[in-house]
Amino acid sequence: MKTRKALSFLCAALSLCAAACIVKACGIYSFSGTSIQPDVKTITINYAEYKALKVNPSLSNDLTEALKEKYRKLTKLEQVDMDGDMELSCEIVGYDVKATAVTANEVAAQNRLTVSVKIYFTNRKYPEDDVEQSFSAYSDYDSTQSLDAVESSLCEEIIEKLVEDIFNATVAQW
Numbered sequence: 001m002k003t004r005k006a007l008s009f010l011c012a013a014l015s016l017c018a019a020a021c022i023v024k025a026c027g028i029y030s031f032s033g034t035s036i037q038p039d040v041k042t043i044t045i046n047y048a049e050y051k052a053l054k055v056n057p058s059l060s061n062d063l064t065e066a067l068k069e070k071y072r073k074l075t076k077l078e079q080v081d082m083d084g085d086m087e088l089s090c091e092i093v094g095y096d097v098k099a100t101a102v103t104a105n106e107v108a109a110q111n112r113l114t115v116s117v118k119i120y121f122t123n124r125k126y127p128e129d130d131v132e133q134s135f136s137a138y139s140d141y142d143s144t145q146s147l148d149a150v151e152s153s154l155c156e157e158i159i160e161k162l163v164e165d166i167f168n169a170t171v172a173q174w
Helices: 002-025 059-074 147-172
Strands: 042-045 086-102 108-123 131-142
Touching: 042 059, 059 086, 059 147, 086 131, 086 147, 108 147, 131 147
Parallel strands: 042 086
Antiparallel strands: 086 108, 108 131
């Protein structure tokens, strides 16, 4: 009886391994959720240009580094300075604070920081995968706090959301 269970378990494990190998061998699917053709080997991630009216001096660098880290962790693409098989350019086009909740005294109870970006993604080997798209993400904070006090943590949250959306739109194609 133990031998039969062990044999059954072994067969199930082998079937799972075989299925994983078949999926991986197809080339464009991976367990990280990306759909990158097997002959695409490199990516160039350009520095995010800052074009918003309100200035955040570290946002361009933080966004660029977060994008590089995401592609480094979840793809096998080699990052090159220029002429990659894929190229990602990003512009920060909006950085705005607006009141989202107003009290009975017409005073803001909560504010929202919104960051908007536009990306240009080029796949030199598969131009049908090119993407030009705008994204925005926001984070709310209590109006009793100054933007200066919470800006860093808000931007971290916003960058995380933006990077996830950009990654999905470019190589996960969701």
